[in-house]
Amino acid sequence: DAGVIQSPRHEVTEMGQEVTLRCKPISGHDYLFWYRQTMMRGLELLIYFNNNVPIDDSGMPEDRFSAKMPNASFSTLKIQPSEPRDSAVYFCASSRDTRGEKLFFGSGTQLSVL
Amino acid sequence: KQEVTQIPAALSVPEGENLVLNCSFTDSAIYNLQWFRQDPGKGLTSLLLIQSSQREQTSGRLNASLDKSSGRSTLYIAASQPGDSATYLCAVRSQGAQKLVFGQGTRLTINP
Numbered sequence: 001d002a003g004v005i006q007s008p009r010h011e012v013t014e015m016g017q018e019v020t021l022r023c024k025p026i027s028g029h030d031y032l033f034w035y036r037q038t039m040m041r042g043l044e045l046l047i048y049f050n051n052n053v054p055i056d057d058s059g060m061p062e063d064r065f066s067a068k069m070p071n072a073s074f075s076t077l078k079i080q081p082s083e084p085r086d087s088a089v090y091f092c093a094s095s096r097d098t099r100g101e102k103l104f105f106g107s108g109t110q111l112s113v114l
Numbered sequence: 115k116q117e118v119t120q121i122p123a124a125l126s127v128p129e130g131e132n133l134v135l136n137c138s139f140t141d142s143a144i145y146n147l148q149w150f151r152q153d154p155g156k157g158l159t160s161l162l163l164i165q166s167s168q169r170e171q172t173s174g175r176l177n178a179s180l181d182k183s184s185g186r187s188t189l190y191i192a193a194s195q196p197g198d199s200a201t202y203l204c205a206v207r208s209q210g211a212q213k214l215v216f217g218q219g220t221r222l223t224i225n226p
Contacts, residue, residue: 042216
């Protein structure tokens with residue numbers, strides 16, 4: 001298995017622009033998570049899906065952030081408009097279930113908003 | 115609200131030493147606890163997962179223990195090597211919750 005695949009690996013954009021991050025989870029995994037990592041706040045859960053349905057989006061910072069999972073093999077995290085404080089590494093992760101299974105992370109997207 | 119703490123934030127030891135990384139959590143009602151490794155610029159890799167009913171898990175030179183009642187877990191690394199240098203994070207899944215709560219991690223440096 002190729003693991004969790006994220007794109008792009010790096011994204012540099014200007015304030016106010018729309019940013020779309022992409023994720024392909026491991027085949028057969030029912031849960032997909034979006035995390036954000038910064039030096040100040042560590043790893044924060046933004047949103048997670050179960051069987052393509054958003055379950056908990058309480059970690060999404062504000063209305064500028066949105067996430068979708070149109071099918072079992074693809075998810076997007078969109079920021080519109082982007083701000084410099086959104087600069088962070090965004091990780092996607094997936095697992096079979098949340099009780100007894102390990103969580104598998106992608107390599108992340110390093111986002112820099114200038 | 116579950117909170118996870120890892121101490122120390124950074125640790126530097128000479129190659130060959132055995133070492134222990136610590137993780138504590140505030141709510142003992144958990145499903146499981148995972149230890150992850152993160153290399154610079156990379157994602158997290160799950161090393162060990164301990165279910166709430168288990169006391170420890172072992173993988174190679176790594177041994178993770180869990181004391182649920184005291185809200186503590188340790189990751190023991192035997193005969194440390196420079197390749198073990200990375201940040202180690204623990205994460206807890208509480209009962210009734212689907213998400214993991216992460217500690218801030220311990221940045222480990224093994225000096226040749």
